Amino acid sequence: MxxxxxxxxxxxxxxxxxxxxxxxxxxxxxxxxxxxxxxxxxxxxxxxxxxxxxxxxxxxxxxxxxxxxxxxxxxxxxxxxxxxxxxxxxxxxxxxxxxxxxxxxxxxxxxxxxxxxxxxxxxxRDDVAIYNSIPTVEGTLMLVIQHTDFTIHGSKVMVLGLGRVGMSLARTFHHLGADVSVGVRTTSSAARVHEMGLTPIDMKRLEGRDMSCDILINTIPSQVVTPGIIKQLPSHALILDLASKPGGTDFRYADKRGIRALLAPGLPGIVxxxxxxxxxxxxxxxxxxxxxxxxxxx
Missing domain, CATH: 3.40.50.720 (NAD(P)-binding Rossmann-like Domain)
Structure with missing residues (x-):
């Protein structure tokens, strides 16, 4: 070739x-x-x-x-x-x-x-990102299982971002029996989440809603998991940030609150x-x- x-x-x-x-x-x-x-x-x-x-x-x-x-x-x-x-x-x-x-x-x-x-x-590129979403999802599942003491089935999972990785993550956790909500910015993305049988959440109103999720997964490469969001999470919650470094989470505040937060970019190359x-x-x-x-x- x-x-x-x-x-x-x-x-x-x-x-x-x-x-x-x-x-x-x-x-x-x-x-x-x-x-x-x-x-x-x-x-x-x-x-x-x-x-x-x-x-x-x-x-x-x-x-x-x-x-x-x-x-x-x-x-x-x-x-x-x-x-x-x-x-x-x-x-x-x-x-x-x-x-x-x-x-x-x-x-x-x-x-x-x-x-x-x-x-x-x-x-x-869409093709590379979509193909890469497969090992990314598998790596995310591995980390969730390693760092929690409860099953994915029946847990509350929030995915921030409905990009190529976010969509694969939301779909997979839904198929595993989790109650999945997805943070989105546009009405078209909200419609897609609804069509998938999941719960759309307006990213602009995250700090004003109930954040009682067990697993929070961020895919957005900007500071979106703010102290205002972290302080609403239950103490057992796990934050997984898949965005490229430095991620989109205030890790210092999460540590201060005793919330486990992991930065995990590049999962395909690891798993x-x-x-x-x-x-x-x-x-x-x-x-x-x-x-x-x-x-x-x-």
Whole structure:
């Protein structure tokens, strides 16, 4: 599928292991940076030398799901080496080279723009997010079971946000026998929740309603689980925040109130890295081939 394509994989976690394996299986020439602790586990791949002509052959660069930090640094659990993505390095790649990341911050957008390279945040795509909602839901169930002393069946669960993950969570907990309510912001989302047989809750009025739920799950990446909401929760309640760091919960206030609150972003990479890596590999493979086809037709 990818014979003749040159792809660099830079840093990351266990998801990248399956990604690299699939790229090798599909015949791509794979270059690795940030995997020196794997002890030559990928003999088909070669080490990426940022100062060599390898860079001039790259069709794609795949970054970890978290992307880079605010200085362009790329983290990886398989190396102590600090890798920094730099504008001058990106400019050495061919003009058609694309950069794939899970999440993009302002610094990464700026780097790509200055280098005139296309940046593709995979987690913004519906297909990736929907596929990822499956291991996210399984990981959420695991955490709920580990950190509660009551059954999901018969419990009161509130899910904040009816996005791609929120919808899967609400549906799954409902099927397991929980009494599920969903925090929404629009009338169309409220209608969807009602159609699903669940209880819609207006996010604008959360602090003024009964919050006697057993499990509160947040999927919204902004401060929505405020002290005004936390103080209404029963002492046995569990808060699970699945939003990207720093989450949408006032964790300091939750701790002060004695409410257990867990920040759990990136669950697919923790509970099912093989599946999560395969999802990324499948989507990236399709996008690379689509881009190449369009380049040839132009």
């Amino acid at each position: 990818l014979t003749g394509y040159h792809i660099a994989v830079i840093g990351g976690d266990a998801r990248q292991i399956e990604l690299i394996r699939k790229l090798n299986e599909w015949g791509a020439a794979v270059y690795l940076a940030g995997f020196d602790q794997l002890n030559e586990s990928f003999r088909e791949a070669v080490d990426l030398d940022l100062d060599s002509k390898q860079v001039e052959q790259l069709d794609a660069i795949i970054l970890p799901v978290p992307g880079t930090d605010g200085n362009g640094n790329i983290e990886g659990i398989f190396s102590n080496q600090l890798i920094q993505l730099k504008e001058e390095w990106l400019k050495k790649t061919p003009p058609h080279c694309q950069i794939y990341t899970g999440i993009a911050n302002e610094h990464l957008y700026t780097l790509a723009e200055r280098a005139d390279r296309k940046l593709i945040p995979l987690m913004d 099912a890295p093989k599946t999560a890596g395969r999802i990324i590999a499948d989507v990236v493979s399709r996008l690379i081939q689509d881009h190449s086809r369009k380049e040839n037709e132009a």
